[in-house]
Amino acid sequence: MSATTVDTSATSLLRFATAGSVDDGKSTLVGRLLHDSKSVLADQLEAVEHASRRRGQDAPDLALLTDGLRAEREQGITIDVAYRYFATPRRRFILADTPGHVQYTRNMVTGASTAELAVVLVDARNGVVEQTRRHAAVAALLRVPHVVLAVNKMDLVDYAEPVFAAIAEEFTHYATALGVPEITSIPISALAGDNVVTASAHMDWYGGPTLLEHLETVPVGTDQTDAPARFPVQYVIRPQTPEHHDFRGYAGQIASGLLRVGQQVVVLPSGQTSAITGIDALGQAVDVAWAPQSVTITLADDLDISRGDVIAPATGAPTPTQDITATVCHLHERPLRIGERVLLKHGTRTVKAIVKDITGRLDVTSFDRDAGLARTNAPGELAVNDIGSVVLRTAQPLAVDAYTDSRRTGAFILIDPADGQTLTAGMAGEAFPTTSTTAAEADSTADDGWDF
Structure with a gap:
C-alpha cells in the first residue's frame, strides 16, 4: 500500500491532539486513522508488520504507526508526544498523540498548547475516569476550542447505544462546566475501524459524522483579523x-x-x-x-x-507590566519554588524574572484549586506536572495579553538561566479563583542582580 498523493496547496490545516487513559486505544485510533485514510507509506506499513510479527501478532498492530520510540514499542505504551503529518483531499493535519499516564500530564500540555481540537478517548467499558476529567480540564485551561469525545471499544460492549449515551452525557456535563465551548461525541471501535474513517454497520442508531468527517469539516483557523493587532x-x-x-x-x-x-x-x-x-x-x-x-x-x-x-x-494596546499573575504547568523534574530566579520568554523577548509567590495548586480532576495543597510537596512549590497559580516579577516591563484573549501573546515559558532548559509553561491571567494560601514572599534581599 502506498500513501495517497494529495494536492495540499489550497487545503486548510487542522492541528489536533489525542489524549486518554492508558490502554484506551489512542495509538490504535491514530494508526487506524492513518491506515484507513491511506496516509501510510509502504515502507512504514512494512516496518509495522515486521514489528508486529516479532511480537507474535498475526495482524499489523496499527498502534506502532505512532509509537515510534523503541521503549514505547517494547512496553506497548506511549511515553512521548508523537507528531504525525497527513492529508486528505479536504484538509491537512498535524496530529499530536499524547501519553495517557498521569505523570505525563506535561506532555499533553505540550501537545495541546497549539491544538485547535482535542480528541479525548474513553474506554466504553470503563466510562469517564479520573484521567478523562484531567484531560478535559487541561483542554479547558489551554482554551482548545473544539473537543471530541471518542467512546472507543464499542465492539466490547456489543455496540450498545445506552452505554455510549450515558458516557457522552456525563462527559458533556463535566466539560461544559469547565468552559469547553464545543463538544462532539462519537462512538467508535479503533481496532475494528467503526466510525473512524468509514461509517459503522454495527451502530445504525448513530447518525453523526465519523471521526475523520468531523476532523475534515470542523471550523479551523479562527478569524484573527478582528483581534487586536500584535x-x-x-x-x-x-x-x-x-x-x-x-x-x-x-x-x-x-x-x-x-x-x-x-x-x-x-x-x-x-x-x-x-x-x-x-x-x-x-x-x-x-x-x-x-x-x-x-x-x-x-x-x-x-x-x-x-x-x-x-x-x-495606538488604541487598545496592552499596558506593559512587570507583575504577572499566571496559570502555569510545571514541566521539569526539579520543583518550581518561591524565590526562584528564572528567565521568562514571551514572544521574541526574554527577560529575567523572580517567582514571587505560588498561590495555589490545581486539582484538575475536581477543578478545586486548593485540593492539591494537601499533597506531600512542601507549601510554596510546584512539582513536575503540577498546574498552579503563580505571581512573577520581571526585570523589564512586558506587553502581555490575558491568555483568555490570545493564546499567542498570552503564553510564555520559564527557562533555567543556568542551562537553558524549559522549566514551566505559562498562561497569563487566572484560570481559576485565587486567594493566596501560602502568602509567602520571595527573599528579595540578595544582591545578585535579580532584584527588580
Whole structure:
C-alpha cells in the first residue's frame, strides 16, 4: 500500500491532539486513522508488520504507526508526544498523540498548547475516569476550542447505544462546566475501524459524522483579523549598503489582528508612537497584512526599537507590566519554588524574572484549586506536572495579553538561566479563583542582580 498523493496547496490545516487513559486505544485510533485514510507509506506499513510479527501478532498492530520510540514499542505504551503529518483531499493535519499516564500530564500540555481540537478517548467499558476529567480540564485551561469525545471499544460492549449515551452525557456535563465551548461525541471501535474513517454497520442508531468527517469539516483557523493587532519584532533590518543606508525595517510574524499602511501604532514597552509607512510580504509591497503572515514593516519615525518589542495599534494596546499573575504547568523534574530566579520568554523577548509567590495548586480532576495543597510537596512549590497559580516579577516591563484573549501573546515559558532548559509553561491571567494560601514572599534581599 502506498500513501495517497494529495494536492495540499489550497487545503486548510487542522492541528489536533489525542489524549486518554492508558490502554484506551489512542495509538490504535491514530494508526487506524492513518491506515484507513491511506496516509501510510509502504515502507512504514512494512516496518509495522515486521514489528508486529516479532511480537507474535498475526495482524499489523496499527498502534506502532505512532509509537515510534523503541521503549514505547517494547512496553506497548506511549511515553512521548508523537507528531504525525497527513492529508486528505479536504484538509491537512498535524496530529499530536499524547501519553495517557498521569505523570505525563506535561506532555499533553505540550501537545495541546497549539491544538485547535482535542480528541479525548474513553474506554466504553470503563466510562469517564479520573484521567478523562484531567484531560478535559487541561483542554479547558489551554482554551482548545473544539473537543471530541471518542467512546472507543464499542465492539466490547456489543455496540450498545445506552452505554455510549450515558458516557457522552456525563462527559458533556463535566466539560461544559469547565468552559469547553464545543463538544462532539462519537462512538467508535479503533481496532475494528467503526466510525473512524468509514461509517459503522454495527451502530445504525448513530447518525453523526465519523471521526475523520468531523476532523475534515470542523471550523479551523479562527478569524484573527478582528483581534487586536500584535507584532513582536524579531529582527531589525539595517542594510549596510550605500543605496539603503537610511533604511530601517522591522521583521517578524504578526501574532494576531491586521496591520495597514498609514495605521497609527505604539511600540511597547517604551510607549513610542509612529505610523506604518510600508509593509513588505514575501518581497512584495502590500497595503495590509494579517496574522500569521511574516512581514517587514517600516515606520514614519526613526525610533529606538529592538528585538522583543511589540508593535500594536495606538488604541487598545496592552499596558506593559512587570507583575504577572499566571496559570502555569510545571514541566521539569526539579520543583518550581518561591524565590526562584528564572528567565521568562514571551514572544521574541526574554527577560529575567523572580517567582514571587505560588498561590495555589490545581486539582484538575475536581477543578478545586486548593485540593492539591494537601499533597506531600512542601507549601510554596510546584512539582513536575503540577498546574498552579503563580505571581512573577520581571526585570523589564512586558506587553502581555490575558491568555483568555490570545493564546499567542498570552503564553510564555520559564527557562533555567543556568542551562537553558524549559522549566514551566505559562498562561497569563487566572484560570481559576485565587486567594493566596501560602502568602509567602520571595527573599528579595540578595544582591545578585535579580532584584527588580
